[in-house]
Amino acid sequence: MSGRRTPRARDAAAVEQPIELGVLARQAxxxxxxxxxxxxFGLVEPCGGTSRAPLFEAGSAARVAKAERLRRDLGLNYAGxxxxxxxxxxxxELERNG
Numbered sequence: 845m846s847g848r849r850t851p852r853a854r855d856a857a858a859v860e861q862p863i864e865l866g867v868l869a870r871q872a873x874x875x876x877x878x879x880x881x882x883x884x885f886g887l888v889e890p891c892g893g894t895s896r897a898p899l900f901e902a903g904s905a906a907r908v909a910k911a912e913r914l915r916r917d918l919g920l921n922y923a924g925x926x927x928x929x930x931x932x933x934x935x936x937e938l939e940r941n942g
Contacts, residue, residue, distance in 0.1 A: 871905035
């Protein structure tokens with residue numbers, strides 16, 4: 845046997861880097877002010893950065909876009925859209941574990 849090791853598969857591709865608020869807004873197709881509303885209601889929370897330049901998980905854009913569709917299409921307010929997203933997540937979790 846040689847002392848060589850085979851290179852490990854890089855996990856970096858599986859782990860996405862946090863994104864800035866502007867990138868989150870662009871990916872969700874929304875204005876930054878709308879995304880800030882959802883942050884204020886607790887739909888997504890920063891995972892790093894600073895209070896002036898928060899960073900968010902890459903999957904946050906899909907969650908914000910979903911909440912905005914609910915708000916727009918069903919006429920919900922921000923709090924209602926956030927609540928529905930949380931309930932949908934909980935249902936999905938229960939179905940997986942049930």
